Ligand SMILES: Nc1ncnc2c1ncn2[C@@H]1O[C@H](COP(=O)(O)OP(=O)(O)OP(=O)(O)O)[C@@H](O)[C@H]1O
């Protein structure tokens with residue numbers, strides 16, 4: 279165990295912390311702004327020490343959910359329960375949650391050390407405890423030599439690390455991160471992503487991380503809650519979410535899916551002339567004209583002069599190459615190994631086939647809207 283770990287596992291009085299890894303229960307949350315239902319009956323349980331990501335399009339209610347949890351936003355219905363205690367009447371300051379925002383929200387007139395120590399000052403800790411603790415946290419985020427710098431003298435990545443240290447300084451019961459990486463360039467972002475994740479795992483802090491970047495989510499989270507219009511579409515591990523999307527919205531929002539019109543009957547569809555079982559879950563009882571939602575890796579192709587598809591585009595992705603295969607009216611995306619793709623020219627006729635064990639279907643031409651629904 280490192281010094282950092284010991285720091286985080288003891289409270290400011292030096293005794294063991296008992297509230298690391300709180301259990302969070304969001305119960306039927308409703309929050310309206312005029313005609314907009316920003317949260318429309320959202321319920322979610324987050325396990326102690328879990329890293330839960332909220333993923334969804336702009337305006338779906340992610341920030342509102344986080345602000346409600348932190349106590350910055352009032353509820354029109356529902357309740358927030360942490361470790362079995364209803365927090366409805368508890369002020370934000372007394373909820374002991376650490377929050378990091380998208381934009382750098384450091385106090386510009388305080389140096390890094392004082393920014394980190396701010397919450398401790400609010401909690402009336404002595405100056406020696408504040409300095410010691412803030413120093414340890416700066417070390418934890420790798421910035422122990424930057425304590426005297428003011429925010430405008432630091433890079434964006436450094437400022438976000440200070441913001442993280444500041445949020446952790448109060449030993450929060452829950453860590454709330456609202457798109458903390460979105461203003462950073464790709465390299466710093468990837469670095470900080472790893473740092474946040476390993477810190478979170480080491481400290482076992484229950485964390486809610488908001489983003490609309492699916493790559494970020496799939497690489498960091500224990501579980502992902504996909505939101506749309508103030509409600510939850512699916513809560514699942516990253517791999518389950520990707521490989522077994524429960525709804526058409528998830529299939530289209532997480533990863534890439536091509537929509538292919540098919541007919542459904544007897545729990546089966548025929549795709550590219552091949553009979554396939556329909557995946558259980560949303561839409562599985564549909565019959566008649568529907569769309570099959572196919573991942574690029576759900577499909578394999580064989581070069582065949584008689585094949586019903588032909589290649590119209592190739593995008594090199596490294597080990598794999600993504601092809602767009604035109605099948606009748608429908609462009610279908612297919613991933614193939616790059617060594618195989620290099621032998622397939624544009625215009626080549628191919629025979630597509632399904633290689634997944636079942637197929638997700640949805641109502642044909644379902645509209646995937648990004649904004650919150652108006653109140654009924
Ligand atoms: N204070 C407010 N007053 C009025 N409407 C609000 C307020 N806060 C949020 N909303 C509305 O509630 C809905 C949800 O907003 P929220 O900020 O939670 O979305 P979000 O998922 O965080 O989006 P983004 O990815 O763009 O940050 C939006 O339609 C937004 O316009």
Ligand SMILES: [Mg+2]
Pocket residue numbers: 340341342
């Ligand atoms: Mg937001």
